[in-house]
Amino acid sequence: MTSFSGYLPYAFALIIAIPFLVLLRQFVHAYIKLKNQEINLLSVKSNSENKTHSYERMTLFLERIKPSNLILRFDKNLAAHEFIFLTEKTINEEFEYNSSQQLYLTKNSWKNIVDSKNAVIDLLHTTYESFNNSPELDEFKTVFIMNYMNGEDYIAVTIEDLRREILIIA
Incomplete structure (x- = not known):
């Protein structure tokens, strides 16, 4: 029995330490769980911010390619x-710059944006081709705007679709 009495202080310390170790383990487990939830929340928030930013950038792109804004660019x-060449080049460069935004947009929205861009470029060319001779720039711009106004306002429709989608996301 003397040999057991030598272990008694260790057994007593172990009996006192076990509840503290269990509580410490529960605390660490709860802390890790909360930190994981925080990381998940931050990543969802970041993804939502990326989507919102993408919708904003593509709306700005669409506003810039509206014919009423295009005719104000470049030297008179x-x-x-030359105006057609520079305008088409500018539209394509800005589109390429923003092309990574498609990662955050729906396929339908991206398709509408691409279709709007292509429709503006096509309108530039068809308007120019409608003249029998090389038109003056002011005359071309007037007919270009009139052709856009007489057709479907596909840019406004695309912007409205983007607006509806961002409300669903937010």
Whole structure:
């Protein structure tokens, strides 16, 4: 029995330490669980912010390619074909710059944006081709705007679709 009495202080310390170790383990487990939830919440928030930013950037792109905004760009002394070349180049460059935004948009929204961009470029060319000779720039711009106004306002429709989608996301 003397040999057991030598272990008694250790057994007593172990009996007192076990509840503290269990509580410490529960505390650490709860802390890790809360930190994981915080990380998940931050990643969801970040993803939502990326989506919102993408919708904003693509709406800005669509606003910039509206014919009423396009005709204000570039020097007034350009020939109509030079204006078309520079406008198409600018539209394509800005589109390429924003093309990574498709990761955060729905397929339908991205398709509508691409279709709107292509429709504006097509309208530039068909308007130019409608003239028998090389038009003056002011005359070309007037007919270009009139052709857009007489057709479907596909840019406004696309922006409205983006607006509806962002309300669903937010």
